[in-house]
Amino acid sequence: MINIERPLRSLNVDGITYQSIDTIQACSPFGHNPYARLPYSLRILAENIARNVSDGVAREVALNAIVNRKRDQDLPFQPGRVVLQDLLGTPVLVDLAGLRDAVEKRGGNPRKVNPRVPVHLVIDHSLNVEHWGTAQALQQNMHIERQRNQERFEFLNWANKAFDNLSIIPSGKGILHQINLERLTPVIASQRTPTSMLAYPDSLVGTDSHTTMINAIGVLGWGVGGIEAEAAILGKALMMRLPEVVGVELVGSPPPGYIATDIALALSEFLRGEGVIGAYVEFFGAAAARLSVADRGTIANMAPEFGATAALFSIDQRTIDYMRMTGRSAHACSLTLAYAQAQGLWHDALSNAEYDRTLQIDLSRIGRAIAGPKQPHQRIILGPQSKAAAATTASDAQKNLSTDSLPAGAVVIAAITSCTNTSNPRAVLAAGLLARNALARGLRRAPWTKTSFAPGSRVVAAYLQRAGLQQDLDALGFNIIGYGCTTCNGMSGPLLSPDLEENIKRESIATIAVTSGNRNFEGRIHPLAREAFIMSPPLVVAYAIAGNGKIDPEIDPLGKDHNGQPVYLKDVWPTDAELDALEAQVVTADLFSNAYSDLQIDIATRADRPNIEVADCYNWNPASSYIRRPPYWDSDSTLANSASDLVGLRALAMLGDHITTDHISPSGTILPDSDTGRYLIAHGVAPQEFNSYGTRRGNHEAAMRATFASARLKNELVGEKEGPYSLVLPELQELTIFEAAQRYARRGTPLLVIAGKNYGSGSSRDWAAKGPRLLGVRAVLAESYERIHRANLAGVGILPLQFMNGQDRLTLNLTGRERFDIEGLGGTLQPGEILTVRISTDCGRVITISVRSRLDTHEEVAYFEQGGLLPQLLNEYLN
Incomplete structure (x- = not known):
């Protein structure tokens, strides 16, 4: 409901009158025409606060912090919706199901545990490239x-019926980011209030770091x-401190033959x-104005590779x-246009926006490039200006290689x-045309190269x-093998x-x-691929033909x-002319309408579906190797925290720079001799049915054993040895990290x-924090953190600490063999406190x-002191 204290404006679109928060007026008390100086992202954040914060004093404090760039103030962000992909979304729903059990066990009403905002879960990460290179x-x-994910899908089917405001999109429809971009977002949303129709900018968070693709x-x-x-x-607001806002001016025109991937890799570096x-x-x-939305999407998707929270383009005619x-309907387009211009x-309307920093990059200097061998920002420009060749050429390699004798670089x-x-x-069209031209010259795929093609949308198949x-x-060999996230996520x-x-x-x-x-992180693509390189689709085809990555x-x-x-x-x-003409010819609106004609995305409550009979609490199968009731509310849970100092800590791992969540909680292949592999075999699962680490995260027993299980992990406690190993101290016995824990x-x-x-x-992935917590890790001491993982650590009650001076x-x-005492936790802990x-x-x-x-907000301090968000939620539902 709109609070009368909020300034409103009316907007008439196609004869329908909308009310909207007048953010320009709401910000006006805090400076001289301050809204004109706000960057695009802060304008949206200001509207979100002005609309959702009911307390007038708190609202004014937050808006003042935005306008005057105060970074010592907790700001509440209330996303309009949440999107989930299944590898990370399934554990979320498992947690909510477990919370229902905990509430019911303590005499509460489990039905109160329900989504308060619209939630879409897309099953797009369960597909493995088992078959390839054929029409079948x-x-x-x-x-x-x-077949392999039957237990997971049974649980998701229950969740789809048991929870309100949840819609689960089945596999085979495309990936979350493209469905979100092509179908889910209205850009400007609307809802009916008791007195009017309210219009406001769509906003969201998602359990995938590349949710930023929607920024396009x-x-x-x-x-x-x-x-x-x-x-x-x-329904909880996400508390945050005002981020730095960096303006990046794009100048110049991309050179002939560019692909947006080349721009994205240059920006990542x-x-x-x-x-x-x-x-x-x-x-x-x-x-920036000349870039297509598709090019913008390629760039925005890579925001996590920059390290940025978001990578935004403003609304314009291309939108x-x-x-x-x-x-989208004509009315939705008209509403988006009218709202954006009015607000x-x-x-x-952003010509006077003031950024904390302004950078510039000249697109005319972008070269064709690849990135690797283990980080997306390790750009290698191809061509004479930056030679990336090995001693042998592709023709020599093809002459000498066979599937029985592979030299380095195959x-x-x-x-x-x-x-x-x-x-x-x-x-994608460039990849197809390169394939056609290569075939006409008599080129073929190298015989040792496994090829696959997994589009993110069925529209892609239609225009090809x-x-x-x-x-x-x-x-x-680039037959379509499915519509999902596969090789890039370790499902190769x-x-x-x-x-x-x-x-x-x-x-x-x-x-x-x-x-x-x-x-392309270490060990992510496949355990036997020592190096991995990111590149545009046509270059993937070219390297598949050459067969030599050097x-x-x-x-x-x-x-x-x-x-x-x-x-x-x-x-x-x-040629660019060929690509431009073909894209204009084959990519048309009817393809999108046809691709989504059978997709059910409507959000509903159980009251809307009175004929659905489903239990409020999930019937956990104790024999399941995929879905288990989570332990976070058990009386003997290791998550219980205290406000006292942490003393006598031992180092489970001492690690170097750029440790990724793939190192901490890998997503791909489970090896039989790993801790998780041995656990599954002991529970009657044959190695050919292991599936992947990611699909097993609904079972905490499997996911715990997967923690720090990367074959490329380098724990300095065990020297140069790679893999999931540690020393038990003080006796210096080498065990796997799980066994040591x-x-x-x-x-x-x-x-x-x-x-x-x-x-x-x-x-x-939150299991990169949950896993260490269940192994008994109470604190992390690092030189610096990536944003999402630091927040995850706080959310499970692990204390993130940062070196100083x-x-x-x-x-x-x-050496990692020392004992550690963390002092200063006994009193009232403050955000960013020196310990x-x-x-x-x-x-x-x-x-x-x-x-x-690095508990950066008062909310994160509360999470830590209560052992994490999940124990805190139980207290809230019972009280």
Whole structure:
């Protein structure tokens, strides 16, 4: 309901009168025409606060903090909706089901545990590339997906009926980010109040760090961990401190032959170097205005790779045209246009916006590039200006290689993946045309390369079919294998053959994976792919033909034609004019309408569906290896926190820079000799049915054992050895990290993780925090954190600490074998408080250092003191 204290304005659209919060007027008391100076993101944040904060004093304090850029004030953000993908969304719903059990057990009403905002869950991360290179691959993979994930899907079916305001979109429809962009967002939302229709900007959070793709059309949204998502789902405002807002001016025109991936990789390198971690990045300038929404989507998707919270483009005519193209109603387009122009969200109303920093990048200097071998910002410009070639050329490699003898650099996986690029028709059509041109010259896929194509939307299949290009991709092995997040997320399936895998392991061959995705962290794509490179879809096709990941395709030939002559990338790359004409011809509005005609996305309550009979509480199957009742409310739970100092901590792991959530909680292949593999075998699961770490996160027993299970983890406690190993102290016995944690738990020893810079970069998975918490980790001491993971640590009751005064594990000469006491927790803890850590060595030396608590808000302090959000929620529902 609209509070009369809020300034309102009326907006008439197609004869319908809307009320909206007059954010310009709401901000006016705090300076001279302050709204004109606000960047786009802060205008949306101000409207959100003005509309949702009912207490007038609190509302004024928050708006003043936004207008005057005060960063010591907690700000409430109330997202209008939440989106989930199934690997991270299923554990969220498992938590809510467990909370219902806990409420009922203590005499409360379990039905009170219900989403308070619209929630969409898209099943898009369960698909594995088991079959490929045939016309039957799509149906075969989907059959395996349904069969293998039956327990998970049964739980999700119950949740879809038992919870209000939840809609679950089944597998095979596309990925969350494209469905969100093409169908779910109205850009400007509306709802009926008791007195009027209220219009307001759509906003959201999602359990995928690449939720930022929605920023391409001016919608404020970002990725969060499952803990924050649960808070938002249950109607809690997400408390935050005002982020830095960085304006990035795009100038110049991209060179001929560009693909948006090249821009995205250049921005990832540039902005990561400029230090925009946690910032809102806003793109503006003449070059930004010329970019298509598809190009903007490719860029915005990569915001987590910059380290940014969001990467926004403002609403303009391209936004409206895209809405029409994707089947939004004429009225929705008119409402978006009218609201944006009236409320200063239209692109030309931002000329006086003041950013905390302004950067510039010239798109005319963007070169064709790839990124790797293990970070998205490790850009390698192709061509003479930055040679990336090895000693052998592709033609020599193809002459000498066989599936029985692979030298270093062989491309064993080439995947056109769904997330970043298949929202972009130009990129996908370029891949199809390159395939056609290559086939005409007699080129074929390298015989040792596994190829796959997993579009993020069924629209992609439609326009490729219309263009007649899918048959050319098929001829090179890029048949559509499903509509989901696959190889980029570690669901790459087996390599070409068991013999090939055995040869790679036996000879320790350093092989390569190439994908058109957005993540290439160590061990993520496939355990046997030592290096992984990100690139545009046409380059994926080129490398699949060459079969050698060490060539530079701008210089070295991809292979030889019918006449034995070398064929270079420039010989098969399509022209810009050809791409522009084909895109205009084949990508039309009817494809979007047809693709979504059978998609049910409506949000409903159980009252809306009176004939559905379903139990309020889930009937947990004690034999399930996928779904188990979570332990967070058990009386013996290790999550119980106290306000006293933490003493006698031992280091479970001491890690370097850029430790990703893939290192902490891997998502891909489960090996039989891993802790999780042994657990599954002991419970009657055959190795061929292991599925993946990600799909097992609804079972805390499996997910605990997956913690720090990366084969590429380097725990400095065990020297240079790779893998999930640690030392039990003081006896120096080497065990797996899970086994070591169990030993410490029996002794009652609290644990610590020590790390370098950018700890927790990458995916937003909350199990990278839940797992360590269940293993007994009480604190993390790092040089710096990625935003999402730091918030996840606070949300589960782990204390994130940050080194100060230029100190780190190296300057302090830490071995990881010391004992640690954290002092200063006994009183009233404040956000960002300076605490003391006493470090004692076995030889009696004591070092005392000051560290900063990275509990950044009062809400995070409360989470820590109550053992995390989940115990806190139980208290709230019972009281």
